[in-house]
Amino acid sequence: MESLSLNLSLSCHLLRNMNYFTIPWDNLGIGAFWLMLMAFLVALPCSQMGSFLILRRMALTGDAISHSVFPGVVIAFVLIGDLASPWLIVGAGLAGLASTVFIELIHRKTRVKQDAATGISFTALFALGVVLMESMLGKNVDLDLDCVLHGRLGLLLEEHHVEMFGTMVPQPILVMAGVALLTLVMMVIFYRVLLLSSFDSGLAASYGYKPLVIHYCLMFVVSFIVVAAFQAVGAILVIALLILPGAAAYLCSCRLKAMLFLAGLHALLSAVGGLYLHVWFNTDMAAAVVVCGGVLLLLAWLLGPVDGLMWKWLR
């Protein structure tokens, strides 16, 4: 009897709090959907390329790129003078590529190993970016450090809207959708090249694939994605979006295609969960997305069918 009443009161409580799940929509209307979509569109291409970075043991290269694009953004901003200009993305992409060339040069031409070379190049370039920004732009510009570190996802609903199919869509969503689509198309086209060169670069080279060319192409695509994502979530959280989905998926799958699918799913769930955390606790949306992704990784670690701790305990 007692347990029945407990049950009843529990369900009443749940029912009363059902609005927890509708809060974002009640508060933000379609804005909630845009925020979620934007977070997903940023996380999706990151999750796919990040999976390959993890398999190639280059996860930190994503970190390097995300920091070293900064001087490129500053220089492009000085030349163009407009923060919304697509040239900023080009400048940042070039800076990202420069940092990977820099890393390769250091570790191929000197005795310094790749991990140290990565550490050198991204910190030095990021610092260069800070120096350039403060010396060339002064401290009172639109391009501020806070924005570089945290991104502008929270400002999405205030950005310029464009009409599409009768609704007003925030412009960054269109840009990010283009980036995501392009990434997926490239990945489908080059799937086997990426698979073979990541698994067995020796065999790939014996087939006449050029490992260095593949490396730079991959780095260029990663720079491109990171730059686009960087504006939304900032330089630090973009690393999480590159690594978390792939790492979580890696714990749950034995096949590359399954891993890529699960990484995409992780991106989607992080975006949805991030929206709720953002509204429930009134926190930064980008950080909420990453926290959610971290929780999902923890779940994969505990329950993942391949490497889950729970199965090891049960055995």
Next chain:
Amino acid sequence: MAIALETHDLTVTYHKRPVLYGIDVTVPEGSLVGIVGPNGAGKSTLIKSIMGVVPSSGGWVKVFGTPLKENLHRVGYVPQRESVDWDFPVTVMDVALMGTYGRLGLFRRPGKKEKLQAQEALEKVGMLPYANRQIGNLSGGQQQRVFLARALAQDSDLYLMDEPFAGVDAATEAAIIELLKEMRERGKTVLVVHHDLQSASEYFDKLLLLNMRLVAFGDVKEVFTPELLQKTYGGRLTILSEVADHAAKF
């Protein structure tokens, strides 16, 4: 007899330090060659530079009479088992299929024919029952068999194998050598980097003795002599000289 592989003055340097110099070898078709020499002799480097995986700083390589690039699909390379990450999310079947990628070019996807070839190759090395397993769950010997299946699926005429016997059990070793001999019977040419001198004289028809330079290349009876082995391994021959004595008794 037709020539499968010819190198002339092949030289490789790492950071300006030479690791292989002036290698001149002519390997006839249908031979099973063991490449032996001490650690650091450049055995792996030799086959990597033949394949162009490691750039050479001098000399040239011809395969079936033409430069390698024109005959890439006729050459199969089997890297060391340790050179890949066995936690990689691929199945045994996926790895065998990679053997067909070279023929397919960059963009064509493997079809029915390729899958059948991969299946047959796995069958041949006794790994078909494991086709859907993730490669990390295999023993060392099984992993090596998967690598060989991938090489069979390549259907090349010349094979360069880097230590296929490293870390495998006796049963697998016997199975592999059986397979290599069968490949030779079908007219394939196989070069194998090999660590164990004791078995080298039994396994191969020809030996290539290497220690940064080519010490000797020829039929086992001609080159498996105490003098040449001494020359290859330098002074560090205690167990090895016993092997050579053993060889001398033949």
